[in-house]
Amino acid sequence: MRSMFSGRLAAFALLLLGLLFTLPATAQEDDGLLPVTEAYKLSADASTPGVLKLHWEIAPDYYLYRGRMKFKPADGVTLGEPTFPDGEKHHDEYLGDVEIYHHAIDASVPYTVAPGTTRLRLGVQFQGCHEVDPKICYPPHTEQLDLPLPAAGAAAGGGSLGAALQSLGATHGSTGGDTPLPAEQAFRLEAVAQDPQHLLLRWTMPPGYYLYRDQTRLQLRDGKGLALAPQWPAGTRKDDPHFGDVTVYFNELDLPVTVTGDAGGRTRLVLEASFQGCQDGGLCYPMMTRVLDVDLGGAPATGTPTATAPEAPPTSATQGPLQTSLWLALLLALGGGLVLNLMPCVLPVLSIKAVGLLESGESPARARAHALAYTAGVLLSFVALGLGILALRSAGHALGWGTQLQQPLLVGVLALVMLAVGLSMSGLVQFGASLGNTGAGLATRGGAAGDFFTGVLAVVVASPCTAPFMGSALAYAFAAPAVHALLVFVALGIGLALPFLLVGFVPALARRLPRPGRWMETLKQFLAFPMYLTAAWLAWVLANQRGADAVGLLLVAGVFLALALWWFERSRGRGGLVRAPVLLALLATAAPLYALSQLPPPMRAAQAGDGVVAYSPEKLAELRAAGTPVFVDMTADWCVTCKANEHTVLDTAAFRDLLQRTGTVYMKGDWTDVNPTIAAFLEQYHSPGVPLYVVFPHGGGEGRKLPTVLTSGLVEQALTQAAR
Template identity: 75%
Template sequence: MQPLPFGRLAARLPVLAFLLLSLLLSAPPAPAQDTAELLPVTEAYKLSADATTPGVLKLHWTIAPDYYLYRGRMKFKGGDGVTLGEAQLPDGEKFHDEYLGDVETYHHGVDASIPYTVAAGTTRLTLSVQYQGCHEVDPKICYPPHTEKLDLPLPTRTDATAAAGNALGAALGRLGSSAGGGSVGAPLPAEQAFRFEALAQGPQQLLLRWTMPKGYYLYRDQTTLKLADAAGLTLKPAWPAGTAHHDEHFGDVVVYFDQVELPVTVEGDLAGRQRLTLQASFQGCQDGGLCYPLMTRAVDIDLNSGAVASRAVAAEPPPAELAGGPLQVSLVAALLLALGGGLVLNLMPCVLPVLSIKAVSVLESGENRATARRHALFYTAGVLCSFTALGLGILALRAAGHALGWGSQLQQPLLVGALACVMLAVGLSMSGVVQFGASLGNTGASLASRSGPAGDFFTGVLAVVVASPCTAPFMGSALAYAFAAPMLSALLVFVALGLGLALPFLAVGFVPALARLLPKPGRWMETLKQVLAFPMYLTAAWLVWVLANQRGADAVGLVLVAMVLLAMTLWWFERSRTRGVASRIAVAVLALATLAPMYLLAHVPPPSAAAATEQGVVAYSPQKLAELRAAGTPVFVDMTADWCVTCKANEHAVLNTQAFRDLLERTGAVYMKGDWTDVDPDISAFLAQYHSPGVPLYVVFPRNGGPGRQLSTVLTPSMVEQALTAAAR
């Protein structure tokens, strides 16, 4: 039987394509922001009732960890014919609450006993129970007062035991009915739920704007405005008509949904002032969900230019031009940017090794136009299917509240180790250790019959997987659009990226003039194939280096053992072609042995976070950034990852140069770096704040406390110098 060419490598390994996609989409997602973990109120505080004792109702709350109930916020009201006595509650833990003063709280659980009497003819024990509690760790959010209505059968003194089961069942069946009603989604962080902007429309006229997502509202009468260091000046707001709302806590109030714009007149003599510092304190709620504690945002307003800069850096949204989100880019523009980004992606170093496989198969096709078209179509199908699957996976996980971005699948050590092994296997095949096909130098009439559609498809899959660490020019805006757009529009952007990546090979396959520019097939191609094996080995080495930064030396040792066992498996597989069944069983045993270190790799914990910081670099944290900004220090924030090839290129060309260090010293700026090689919720939140689909992200914060300026994903020395010089003024 005539051996098959290298172009059918994946025809013998089609399962690798599905394995890679499975690993890509089934890898555990990065943890979502903390607010997604908040429990519904009835799960945070599970209430049960026991009315088996005549004249006494016993209530019990089971309180989840990290939650507490206020003693003073418990209220009990009897229904028709029911008169309640004073509730008997144990003493709680005493502490001073920032908003409620001296309070008592309960953790873990609490019991209450309520004496009651009923009027003649009353057959049911009905009452309402109101309580309020908070989540005591980040995000520190308090629930609104929650009311549950209980409807229990009255026990008889002669059959109290039998009535107990009915009472408890009735109580449990009634739990969960509150004034808000209905179920609500997980609450957003405060800075996303209530976006605040301010600008000057004139020397003495300001415009304040709050923007809330659907289902959130702002209280009018819980909002206060004041100017800092502005004696003699007062603010006169002109509130627009709002929505009348009955609130269980504040009574009849006026609230605003979606967005509210508030004109504010500055009364008094400005005396030549150029800037004002406005402090706005406000409170709002998720309809039927949580009420947020009082929020305070401080903004600096330039009375001449109208610019506004927030002082609450760690909690504020991006500057006004970004507040509208990435959907300010039209769908057509996003598709064109995605097509261009995918096209440029062919030139990125992370994709070039895999493209060498495709280049060899294209050269194999020679003058056979049908074969060239088949290569192009199946490769394109692999690329488009992979981009679609990747897009669906990312969008589905993000819709579920998980923090997932472009390239973040390489935060999963198991996938990184598996890719390193795949690159090694491809390199060994190209070097001739194992042959999945005949010499590439053979030409002739049988060329067309030796083309493998599965191999072309698999090459497309592999190209997409290894392309994820790269962010080509034009891709940033397109991906940001995709992560915020409706599902169909987002998928079109991912398809356009894939089409751009596959476009060069489609052109060669379907444009004869381009195909004639390719060199003629010959025996020299065997040497070319072996030379192209070395980029594969380098890619495998790079992936092992990424793994070392994610999980340390233990993970590197495991993946190296797996790679040695894989090499042994392929070597013995080649020798077993002419041997008996025992040799083939040995191949299977070696293949299974290769999986053992990969299983152990998936369970290696991250190394301790005591890594030394680079000289002159400050590790990112929201608190440290806020401290630097409050001190009036310009800050250059660099969000990067070891698997991000674009990040490393920028570091080599700009950020790790003496010129950049001199620029930092000259401007007095601090270089702050966030490492997203592994999962980090703080960095994920920062990326989301700037609508960035992944890394790299560069933001320059100015000395005067103004909004951060987001730079391009591809840096130049002049761009960085201009941004830092402006920030230092």
């Protein structure tokens, strides 16, 4: 079977270009083949809150592709990562090595719904083949599901991680239904030392609340040479819909804990307790972590909450960002914005600004006007970006620096903008006054508007980059009061615009600029190529987000955009009727972009292999409990800083040798698309976005957060220390 574009892409290409062809692969009933709905009988069950269960009955001599299953939710429904069983290995003539299913398959898809949603609506797409004569493959088939939500599922709305966890542990006919208590009131924890080798931990819970035994982790901070051995009492057996047969404790739990090893004359121990519990029939809380300072003389210690994210216990890297003063945050933001000018994501746009400054070399007044208009665009864009991120985060959305590029539609629009700017700089289309016109044309309002929107574009393309100093400043901004946060964003903007402000307002610097001349036209055309490379990079990001179909739609949109610009240039100076095809071509450009925005994410395989372990909170906790050093890398395809670090440090033979030498596990999380689990990890470590690098040492203990820009020496030092 040949891989085909989506139905939308084929429709656009057939109707408007006539360049693409499809390969018919329809099943014919007169050949004895079953209709697709009989060959693959799909049934769905949404009775478990927060989880959709799917079952396919597959007829004999038919099979389904695992990698061709896709899910498209309706408005108000957010889907998590689906879970499939391992399939049979199969080499397909056209698709290569794939996994397939015979006979039957069960899958599950976690979901959350918006408040007020009463039905679960989504499209389920799948594709399979008949493997004996006549050997054919069916086209992709989509079935629309419309299922009633259970009461707990309807309540779990909002799309947040806490909402997704709300359904855990719910049972029918239980005592739930009351408003859940805050975690600190629902699960009170104290610890007392009976002697230096024996501790007693006590959880106290109101009626109707329970604690999971197997979701509880205990460890000592700075407890080198010591270990904890809890003696769990008998609890209550519970058939949990997600964890299976588990042991839980209601009302009160007294847990004796033996401290093994030489206490070495210690008078105090710092104990970390991570645990999870539920309101019976209602809310299940995210993983909680309490830190207890235990006096070995016998004074009781009360647990201090330090985290609510369902991740590994917090470490020194999770200390509050507000320990940084406002003035230091502003200074870091200014420096980070200044360094941002040197980052590869900003350089293509700076080429536009460089040409503008060279154009104004004969006039100091024009240089100042260029600089001010550009700075205004930068500052207003940073303020708007900051306001948007802070508003959405306060509403419970997991957003950070650069997350706007998690939206495929914006990535596609940016790629087309870069293409249009490149065509303009190549001289194929003119959007304003020419380079040679340094007179009245440069004094028009259009020139200032061009500088302003160049500043806007600089901020948009700068967002995938995190320069040195920026991480701490942005972490402060996301936790500070709104006014302080906006000041940080303004300082970032001033830093980004500072080089051009200095050139515009310091005559000595302006005089060092080359004099305008014909050579500038050649320079301008040469600088178009970074624009084309940026467009190519954005297309690659889009391919990772939504697959080959998205790139095909982007190419169609690019063709229509080129058509619109070509006719715009051809009709320059003519009447409005002659320019009407420009509007039609632009509308044709918007159509594939809309289709692109409707594409579901492709089925992503876990990032494993070549010594890389896909990130999950459970796997990280397992490795830390085993005492294995772990290097956690949170990255994204649109993060230019991440890719630079990978190219120079992480994807090298030296780094792989270092991992082997230190016994460190390399764990990677991909934030290219929206991922609440990774967002929770970033929030736990007060990271405004990616990259985030955390090293967890051998034998447990606190993790170490590394700078956003890595060097081989820095990584080697961190992993060597962690392995000791």
